[in-house]
Amino acid sequence: MFDWMADTYGLFTGWLFEEAVQPAMYALGLMDWAEEAFHWLDFFVFGLLGIGVVYLVCRPLEAWRPVERWEDGSAVWTDVVYTLLARLGILPLLAFVLFAAVQVRIEGLIADSGWVPPTLESTFPTLREYPLLALLIYIVILDFGEYWRHRFQHTFGWWWALHSVHHAQKQMTFWTDDRNHVIDDVIAAAWFGVIAVAIGVPPGQFPIILLVLRLGESLSHANVRLDFGRVGERLLVSPRFHRLHHGLLSAGATGKNYAVLLPVWDWIFGTADFDRGRYPSTGDPTAPESLASGGWLRQQVDGTKRLLRALRGRDA
Ligand SMILES: [Zn+2]
Ligand SMILES: [Zn+2]
Known part of the structure; x- marks a missing residue:
């Protein structure tokens, strides 16, 4: 199943x-950069695909039963900018440059040592026969x-200084998912990448996992009056569940509902609030x-100032 999806995607980007990129680069005399351009296109199309899926699911929901309506929705446009930059621009570029370099080094070190790191599938070989189960795990x-x-973003002062960019939004929509400080984005990508590599996520499944998590995350920020029912609320993070995390009362260090996709973690660690009325x-x-209410650059600069103050031990 995953192979079929990867093949179609590969054919399309190819x-x-x-048809489009190569002729343009040829005309501009940039053919030396062909390989980099292809990687970039790969990220770009994947980013567009992600935004498209999220938009198709979330936008009708927000139109159906919005929690809030705003006369001036300009703050929402800032979050659209965040999304476009994160999915199509800055982040893919950073991730590509950083991780490609780090990965080559780590792979070299491991190859030299002759040690083959264990992965989930090498520890439990039967998982290879059940790719869907492996994907879920x-x-x-x-x-x-x-x-x-x-x-941790809510625990450590310096990290909260960055994460507060995400929480400052008073006009929360599904676009708010990508509203993060760039430094926070880099940490998040590294955190996620290290875990994925440690458990041995096959490269072919990685994009699918990203799409699933991002869809869940975007939906949880949607401006829609929606919960998944008494049982569903405990199975999957809903817009209601995550809104409570963003609620004015929970801003700062004493929050609830930290889960991104599965509320079970909040339930286990005692941070869940399943009050469905609010x-x-x-x-x-x-x-x-x-x-x-500032633009993207203003928020990045002021977020950085807040980070520096927190690092110097002053009140964030
Ligand atoms: Zn938070
Ligand atoms: Zn959030």
Whole structure:
């Protein structure tokens, strides 16, 4: 199943590259960069695909039963900018440059030592026969990692200074998912990448896992009055569940509902709030106004200042 999806995707990007990118690069005399351009296109198309899927699922829901309506929705556009930069621009580039370099080094070291690191599938070979089950296990493990990363974002002062960019949004929509400080994005990518490599996620399944997690994450930020029912609320993070995390009362260090996809982690570690009646307004009352209503660059600069203050031990 996954092979079929990967093949179709490969055919499409290959076609796009040959028909559109290559001729343009040839005309501009940039053919030396062909390989880099192909990797870039790969990221770009994958980013577009992710945004498309999320939009098709979340936008109708927000139109159906919004929690809030705004006269001036300009703050939402800032989150659209975040999404485009994160999915199509800055982040893929950083991830590609950083991880390609690190990966080559680590692979070299491991190859030299002759040691083959164990993975989930080499420890439990039967998993190879059940790719769907393996995929689910990878998602559960990675989601567990995301739960703890998110808790730490609220625990350490310097990390909260970065994460407060995410929480400052008073007009929360499904676009808000990507509203993060760039440094926070890099940490998140490294955190996720290290766990994925450690458990041996096959490269072919990695994009599918990313799509599933991102769809869940975007949906949980959607401006929609929606919970998944008494049982469903305990199985999957809903817009209601994550809104409570963003609620004014929970801003800061004493939050609830940290889970990204599976609320079971909040339940196990005692941070769950399943009160289905509340849809609080969102925002971080301790953040300067610029973090809420400033443009992308303003928020990055002020987030960095907040980080520096926190690192110097002053109040974030
Ligand atoms: Zn948070
Ligand atoms: Zn959030």
